[in-house]
Amino acid sequence: MASRSAIINVMARAAEKAARGLVRDFGEVEHLQVSRKGPADFVSTADTRAEQTLRAELQKARPDFGFLMEETGESVGKDASHRWIVDPLDGTTNFLHGLPFWAISIALEREGEIVAGVVYEPLRDELFWAEKGAGAWNNHQRLRVSGRRKLDEAVIATGLPFKGKGGHPEHAAQLQAMMAETAGIRRFGSAALDLAYVAAGRFDGYWESHVQRWDVAAGILMVTEAGGFVTEIGGGRNPHGGDSVLAANSHLHLMIAKVLRASTANRKTQAEG
Template identity: 85%
Template sequence: MASRSAIINVMARAAEKAARGLIRDFGEVEHLQVSRKGPADFVSTADTKAEQILRAELQKARPDFGFLLEEGGGFTGKDAGTRWIVDPLDGTTNFLHGLPFWSISIALEKEGEIVAGIVYEPVRDEMFWAEKGAGAWNNHQRLRVSGRRKLDESVIATGLPFKGRGNHADYLPQLQAVMAETAGVRRFGSAALDLAYVAAGRFDGYWESHVQPWDVAAGLLMVTEAGGFASEIGGGRNPYAGESVLAANSHLHLLLGKVLRDASAKSKPKAEG
């Protein structure tokens, strides 16, 4: 059993403090669903409050670090090469609808590399954490990616495009191809948790396009520290800075990547000549 480092403890304590308010607000969402105004404004306020708590706690512990915040943007600290990457509520739509699958994600970036991260799921009190070279953990349990080697035995997570976001025409052929090759596709609605679940072996793989750094920074480190492999769908090695993510164990990563790339290639119109 690994003991958490000082930096992981800083992140975990900040997440747990922000989570208390989110859990309280989540309990109110059900009552707001039936109101004329609806819960959207309420949830936006909950999101902002959580980010303010996270920023204050992290800044108090490490005042020289910069930030990249989903809601508050980015700024450089005195230590110009180090910053926190924070998503105070990943899975906002789930939260809005009273669905208990959402998380807090915090990553620490040094000189362009993610070196530590946590993904906290308050509803189940699961604290996923990873530090470069120290493995990936859920509370005190070591995480390992799934050992499955066949797509037809695998359950794959994804993120679906929705109104105003994502390229539906590009995504649908990918989904159709993966559905035809696997034991199931799941869309749970929190990229950070999807990646944490890949690290834990609960999902065998995950892919999504049009992701942001705060969605995936912590989760990508978890996957690699749990023995998995992560890349862009097209094969690029920097999914954190790219626009797409493909994560799985090394064997399924190759198989799933080929299915996705073949589907995309077949869906593109052939040039006339």
């Protein structure tokens, strides 16, 4: 059984406190006041309140750390080498539609490197956490990525662009190519949980374009600490700061990357023709 460090305990307590309000609001989801933030991108009063709770709890424990938060953006702390990267409600659309697949994601960045992460799924009371060099865990159970080596036996998660977001033709081509090679594709609507589930071996892999740093920062660390491999789809080694994420075990990662890149090349050839 793993012994959680002081910093993981700080993150876990903050997530659990914010979760109490989210669970209450989820039970009353039809009564939430929702404001329009952008094309097909909604923010609820629950989302805002959870972010305020997380900021207050994390700031109380580490007052000098900075923040990068989904709703309120970036703020530099006195300690410029540390910042919290926070998504108070990853899976907002699921939440607002009463779908029970959403989570709180918190990562700690030290001098540009993610060193600790928590993804908390309140409805199942699953606290996924990882710390650099200490492995990845679900509550007290050690996580390992899937051991599958055949793509036609693998279930792969992805994210799909919605109205107002670009990349529909590109992703449609990727999706078509991946469906032909795998045992199944899943789109659950929370990048943080998709990555946590890859770390847990529930999904064999995951890819998505146009992701935000707060969506994936904690989950990427979990996959790597669980023995997985994470890059950008095109092969770049900076998925935290890039525009896409591809995560799987080392065997499937190469196969998935090959299929995705071939689909992109084929689409460009067809478009030019």
